[in-house]
Amino acid sequence: MDFSPACLRRLLAALLAAPFVCFAEEQCGGGAPMKSVSTFLGADLDYSVADHICCNNHRWAERRGYLNEPQVDLFSRLDPEAETVFYDSVCGIPLFVAPRGRSFDDFYEESLHHGWPSFRPEEMVSENVIIHEYGRMESKCGTHLGHNLPQGGVDRYCIDLVCIAGTPLDTTPIPLDESALTAEKFNATLYVSSAKENSGNDSQAKSRLITIIVGSLVGAVMVFMFAFVWYRKRKSAAKAEKMDSRQVEDDEKGDDWSRDLTEEDSS
Incomplete structure (x- = not known):
């Protein structure tokens, strides 16, 4: 020996x-992020980072603090008086609606504190997100999203901005199961997430x-x-x-x- x-x-x-x-599996249905990710909300996102993190990776993340870098500056581009729907960067299905159940400042401060967009159970479109063992998260389209890192007994979703920077698509390029909600079916105003029911109860x-x-x-x-x-x-x-x-x-x-x-x- x-x-x-x-x-x-x-x-x-x-x-x-x-x-x-994590066992290797095809991500993003074999596709890639939509080109519009690069100009999400007028920001300048790195498309190569989006392609690698969202569709060719299960472990790594965009660099910490990326959401607040000058060329990105996410929160200056959001309306503090309204909720923002974040869509899958590959197939355009809705994934998160924020802030919901908390103030814009709370959403902002928590995200900047951790270095990535940070969402809570009320803000997740539970029909479109899968949480795997050890907290790894991906969308129903197979897009890597980030990880569930519970805090204080409540789920907290630490998400890569480049993977939720898509635009809504009525017809997705990737086949979805019947439980998934497309942008066409989604009504953000009336929607109530079921994620809170299982939060912290894994x-x-x-x-x-x-x-x-x-x-x-x-x-x-x-x-x-x-x-x-x-x-x-x-x-x-x-x-x-x-x-x-x-x-x-x-x-x-x-x-x-x-x-x-x-x-x-x-x-």
């Missing part, structure tokens, strides 16, 4: 990452957390054991090498002593 440092590093990375691995959350903790501990213990065995093996090898070196020195001294005796006898 290879106990080299490189092998141990790879093993450690694999063990610690194992609980969080019965599997504790078991998933325990699985993550146990998996990480087991991984750490295994790495420690491998490292210990590797260390003992190296130490034993070094000791054996040192003993062999001493034996060689003793043999050489013995040969020198024998030669000296032979020379004395000859003389």
Whole structure:
């Protein structure tokens, strides 16, 4: 078995990452964000970031604070006296309506504090959003959105702006199930989200957390054991090498002593 440092590093990375691995699957129905994402509400969004984060990724996010960078400046482009509907950047279905159940200032401050648009259960169009294990979120179109990071026992959705910067489409380019709400069917004024009913009540959350903790501990213990065995093996090898070196020195001294005796006898 290879106990080299490189092998141990790879093993450690694999063990610690194992609980969080997401299996590869086609995102965005094989499509890409709509071109209008680049000019969402008159902002200058990076289309390449949208394409990567929304359609070729399950783990990473746009950089923290992107929503407040000068070329974006999201909240200066929103009407503080009205709700804004945010649409899927790929297929144009409604995903969030905000602010709802709180003030515009609360929406603004929470989003800036965390560094990404931050939504609450009342603001999510629950028919169009899927929350996977470990909080990963995507739309019914397969667009990566962000993660659910509950706070104070209430769900909080930390969402990538580039993935909710679409425009409404009456006909989506991606087939949807019957439960999904298209822009044509959606009435923001009358809509009531069902997400609040399940907020903070994920019965599997504790078991998933325990699985993550146990998996990480087991991984750490295994790495420690491998490292210990590797260390003992190296130490034993070094000791054996040192003993062999001493034996060689003793043999050489013995040969020198024998030669000296032979020379004395000859003389």
